[in-house]
Amino acid sequence: MNLKTNFALLLMLISAILTSAQEVFKNNDLTITKLEKNMWVVETADNTTMYIIEGTKKAMLIDAGTNCEKLDEVMSQITKKPLIVMITHIHPDHAGNIKYFDQIYFHPADTVLTRMMNVEYNGKVNFVKDGEKLDLGGTTIEVLHTPGHTPGSIVLLDRQTGNCYSGDAFGSGQVWMQLRPNSPMKTYIESCKKMEKLMDQGINKIYCGHYPYVKKAYDKAYVTEMRTLAEALVSGTAPEAKPHPQKVSIGCENPMMVTLGGATIVYDPEHIK
Ligand SMILES: [Zn+2]
Ligand SMILES: [Zn+2]
Numbered sequence: 001m002n003l004k005t006n007f008a009l010l011l012m013l014i015s016a017i018l019t020s021a022q023e024v025f026k027n028n029d030l031t032i033t034k035l036e037k038n039m040w041v042v043e044t045a046d047n048t049t050m051y052i053i054e055g056t057k058k059a060m061l062i063d064a065g066t067n068c069e070k071l072d073e074v075m076s077q078i079t080k081k082p083l084i085v086m087i088t089h090i091h092p093d094h095a096g097n098i099k100y101f102d103q104i105y106f107h108p109a110d111t112v113l114t115r116m117m118n119v120e121y122n123g124k125v126n127f128v129k130d131g132e133k134l135d136l137g138g139t140t141i142e143v144l145h146t147p148g149h150t151p152g153s154i155v156l157l158d159r160q161t162g163n164c165y166s167g168d169a170f171g172s173g174q175v176w177m178q179l180r181p182n183s184p185m186k187t188y189i190e191s192c193k194k195m196e197k198l199m200d201q202g203i204n205k206i207y208c209g210h211y212p213y214v215k216k217a218y219d220k221a222y223v224t225e226m227r228t229l230a231e232a233l234v235s236g237t238a239p240e241a242k243p244h245p246q247k248v249s250i251g252c253e254n255p256m257m258v259t260l261g262g263a264t265i266v267y268d269p270e271h272i273k
Contacts, residue, residue, distance in 0.1 A: 003249065009033045021034060021041075023036045024041075024078065024170065025077055027074070028045065029044060029045055029069055030045065031043050032052075032074075032077075036161065036163075037140070038055070038069060039051065039054075044068060047210055047212040048094065048208075048210060049063065049065075049211040050064060050065065051063070052157065053141065054074070054078075054138035055081070055137035056138045056140075057082075057135070057136060057137030057138075058081050058134075058137060059081040060084045060085075060086055060091065061075060061083050061084070061085045062086050062088060064096060064104075064165075065091075065092065065094045066092060066093045066096040069098070071100045072100040072113050075209050077224045079140070080138075082225040084103075084105060085101045085105065086134075086141075086207040087106040087151060087250070088155065088169065089106070089110050089113070089152055089168060089246070090106060090150065091168065091250045094167055094209060098123070099122075103124045103126060105128050106127070106154035107127065107145060107148065107154050108152065109150075110150055110152025111204055112152075112181060116181075117250070121189075125244050129143065130154075131143065139158060140158075140160070141156050142157040142159065143156060144157055146169040146170075146195065147187050147188075147191060148183050148191045149177070149183075150168075150183075151183060153168065153191075154167070155167065157203060159203065162204040163217070164195070164207065166207065166208050169191065170192070170195065173214060174264040178244065178251045178268045179252075180250050180251070184271070184272075185230050185271075186234065186273070187270050192226050196220060196227065199219075199223065204219065206222065207232060222262060225263040229263050229265055231259065232260070233255060234249050234273065239259065240271075241256040241258040242256065242258075243255070243257070244257040252271070255267065255268060
């Protein structure tokens with residue numbers, strides 16, 4: 001290699017470092033990495049995920065799990081803008097630190113879970129509805145109701161960047177449908193169809209609720225695979241299912257799991273229809 005080749009390689013290396021994701025904060029509970037302009041991913045030590053989106057007037061924190069000491073103070077290291085704390089659904093790995101915030105936003109259909117899980121919260125709850133838009137200044141985030149994983153699961157859309165922040169609505173490779181209160185599989189199929197339609201209209205990246213497992217955004221093919229598998233379960237044509245090894249407190253007695261390509265559905269065999 002001559003000097004010119006070495007120099008070219010060095011330039012390539014520097015530009016790769018500059019354009020790749022940058023870690024901006026780390027403590028024992030979490031690591032925060034800048035993924036895109038005005039957008040950060042927060043990965044917790046136990047593989048749950050939050051996202052921060054900053055507009056010119058406000059910022060949004062999507063989810064607040066699991067155990068993160070003084071999450072409000074950690075957030076102020078990233079943005080000084082007033083924070084809208086949006087919870088995709090009321091499971092402890094997504095709502096575990098709501099106590100640090102005096103206002104939160106979620107879909108009213110998940111109120112049932114706050115009762116089931118004895119979530120204690122003394123702040124103000126703002127209910128959001130399908131189609132609701134939140135203006136952050138230069139950036140608008142839209143709520144889409146996508147029930148299935150929980151009755152009040154929502155995803156957040158940023159039509160300007162083409163990003164969708166999905167919590168557990170479409171899973172992170174694996175969607176959990178075995179949890180109580182169960183939604184019928186057809187409810188989940190409708191949510192997949194809604195999402196696929198949006199992905200024909202400019203949404204092209206799905207940032208899921210357990211990013212550390214996948215380290216990428218999903219595309220439309222993933223949602224299509226999920227819907228195809230859910231439809232096959234309903235029609236009785238799905239590939240052979242296996243028992244799912246993990247038992248959770250609000251899950252059914254004998255959960256089963258079935259896989260098609262990159263999509264896996266964990267479900268309650270008593271509650272497919
Ligand atoms: Zn989760
Ligand atoms: Zn969940």
